[in-house]
Amino acid sequence: MGHNLQSGRLRPVDLAREHGLSTQAVRNYEEAGILPAAGRTAHGYRTYTPLHAAALRAFLALVPGHGHQAAAAIMRAVNQGAAEEAFRLIDESHAGLLDDRRTLRAVEGALRDLGPAVEGAGTADPSFIGPLAAKLGIRPATLRKWERAGLLHPLRDPATGYRVYLGADVRDARLTRQLRRGGYLLEQIAPLIAHVRTAGGLAPLETALHDWHHRLATRSRAMLAGAAAFEAYLQRLG
CATH class of the missing domain: 1.10.1660.10 (Multidrug-efflux Transporter Regulator; Chain: A; Domain 2)
Structure with missing residues (x-):
């Protein structure tokens, strides 16, 4: 046929x-x-x-x-x-992309604001929970909450059982505090902290942030192409 x-x-x-x-x-x-x-x-x-x-x-x-x-x-x-439902779904995707852009800007802003202080935290002296909380202007309970969320991984003093925060933990705690001030949830912060740990600090994250920008730009252009093809289909539907 x-x-x-x-x-x-x-x-x-x-x-x-x-x-x-x-x-x-x-x-x-x-x-x-x-x-x-x-x-x-x-x-x-x-x-x-x-x-x-x-x-x-x-x-x-x-x-x-x-x-x-x-x-x-x-x-x-x-x-x-149900064209209105289709348009709503499209709007949701665009809103999600905008949220991703806002998150990226917040991350870049947090890194820029913390800058040398956080980079130097990798060699900072160990700290206990009380002094670190006081330094960050938060309660010790907040640090314990961040630990339960997987954002911090303090060691335990073998003699006392107290939490000991090494330089990398101080760095991650500072970064978490900055992002929380920006209104971001712990589950939104966790992937960034994981990137920081994997990269071994903030400086190597520049490549990751550049890739993030590229992915967002690629998705934006893909949405434009999708909109053109979808509009052509709507024209055929009449």
């Missing part, structure tokens, strides 16, 4: 070949509601149209910027006639 360009009839393989997909993938997308329901020939074969081709292009263009799950939900919503 060949495709008929004049009638606009397309086979599953025609859609699949354009994107290097399998025909089964195209059928799966249809069954998932990402594509509108296909027509059927008298013999039961699926038939698609340029509308289905536009839907597939839109979905695949949305994935890099919004992720597979969100892109699928956007396409299902519009195919079900």
